[in-house]
Amino acid sequence: MLSTAAFNALLKTLEEPPPHVKFVFATTDVQKVLPTIISRCQRFDLKPIPSDLIVLRLKKIAVEEKIKVTDAALACIARMADGGMRDAQSIFDQMISFCGQEIGEPDVLDVYGLVAAEKITALAGALAAGDHRKIIQIVDECDESGRDLVRLLTDLQALVRQALLDAIAKGGHSEQLGGATMTTEQITRLLDGLREGEGSVKLGLSEKINFEVTLLKAVEASRSRAIDSLIKELTSLADASAEAGSEDSEKKKT
Numbered sequence: 001m002l003s004t005a006a007f008n009a010l011l012k013t014l015e016e017p018p019p020h021v022k023f024v025f026a027t028t029d030v031q032k033v034l035p036t037i038i039s040r041c042q043r044f045d046l047k048p049i050p051s052d053l054i055v056l057r058l059k060k061i062a063v064e065e066k067i068k069v070t071d072a073a074l075a076c077i078a079r080m081a082d083g084g085m086r087d088a089q090s091i092f093d094q095m096i097s098f099c100g101q102e103i104g105e106p107d108v109l110d111v112y113g114l115v116a117a118e119k120i121t122a123l124a125g126a127l128a129a130g131d132h133r134k135i136i137q138i139v140d141e142c143d144e145s146g147r148d149l150v151r152l153l154t155d156l157q158a159l160v161r162q163a164l165l166d167a168i169a170k171g172g173h174s175e176q177l178g179g180a181t182m183t184t185e186q187i188t189r190l191l192d193g194l195r196e197g198e199g200s201v202k203l204g205l206s207e208k209i210n211f212e213v214t215l216l217k218a219v220e221a222s223r224s225r226a227i228d229s230l231i232k233e234l235t236s237l238a239d240a241s242a243e244a245g246s247e248d249s250e251k252k253k254t
Contacts, residue, residue, distance in 0.1 A: 007034045014040050048083020051075070057085060058092055067096060072105035076114055079155070113148035115155065123152075123215075124159045125178020127190060130219050139212055149211045150202055153194060160191045186222045193218025 002010070014023065014037065025041065027033060055074045062069050069092075077095070081088035091112070099107045109116060119138060126134035142152060160177065167174035167184045175181050182190075197214025204210040 004034065007037055011036055011040075049085050050083075051078040054078040054081055054083075054085060054088045058088060061089070061092065065096070067101055067103065069095075069103040070105055072117075073103050073108045075117070076105055076108040076112075080108075080112060080114065080151075109147075113146055113151065115142055115147050115152045120152065120155050120159055121178070124156060124163075125180065127156075127160075127215060127219055127222070128177035128180040128182055130223060132216060132219070135215050135219070136212060139208065139215070143208050149207050153198065153201055153211065153214070157191060157194050160187060160194065163187050164191060182222070189224065190218050190222035193221040 011034075017023065023041075025033075025037075030038070030043075055071070055078050058069075058074050058077060061067075062074075073095075077088055077091050080091055095103050095108060095111065098111055105116070108114060119142070123135065123138045126138065139149075142149065163174045163176040163182070164184065164187045166176050167182065167187055172184050173181055174184075174187065177187075194214065197210065197217065200210040201207060201214055
């Protein structure tokens with residue numbers, strides 16, 4: 001949040017620092033830091049911490065503090081932390097304040113408005129199957145129980161992304177979304193539809209309606225075909241038909 005003038009004032013200190021002083025700067029918006037500052041620093045880009053490592057650390061804390069917490073609850077906390085150990089520990093501390101010495105998954109879900117992993121999987125399966133009725137039903141259930149639909153959209157995107165990576169690894173198809181076979185193109189269009197609706201869900205007047213519209217639009221997008229892929233298919237069919245016709249004519253001549 002420093003202004004350019006403030007950065008320039010800081011630059012004077014960085015150019016001639018006291019011999020006993022070491023500066024450590026941390027930021028999540030490195031693009032806002034002036035190049036003259038960055039050029040005088042050793043830069044280390046820190047990656048998000050994997051969820052399994054966050055869970056292991058929280059388990060260690062739970063043992064030391066004599067807290068009984070289920071693996072599912074720790075997985076929810078790690079999911080909320082988005083790769084940040086400090087955030088995970090803060091959330092865990094808040095859960096201890098709310099729930100005392102015993103913490104279960106329903107406690108975390110209720111306090112932070114999260115949706116259970118099973119329901120997210122069910123919603124992803126409904127999207128893949130194009131089951132509009134099931135989609136609306138799950139959204140109604142989540143809304144009535146006070147769940148965070150913005151967070152649900154984020155978790156849903158993460159699940160669809162995993163299916164996309166699975167499809168790429170398996171040569172173009174995946175069955176991770178509820179068992180329905182989807183191509184790489186279909187999953188990409190589904191993920192893109194979910195991404196396009198982020199703004200309306202976060203900032204729109206009706207979060208629930210915008211969320212439902214985003215899901216339904218994403219379903220329709222995943223079921224549509226790209227023009228270039230259709231042209232390629234038609235071209236290949238035309239070529240195959242032409243080859244078959246030429247072969248028949250050659251046989252007639254002989």
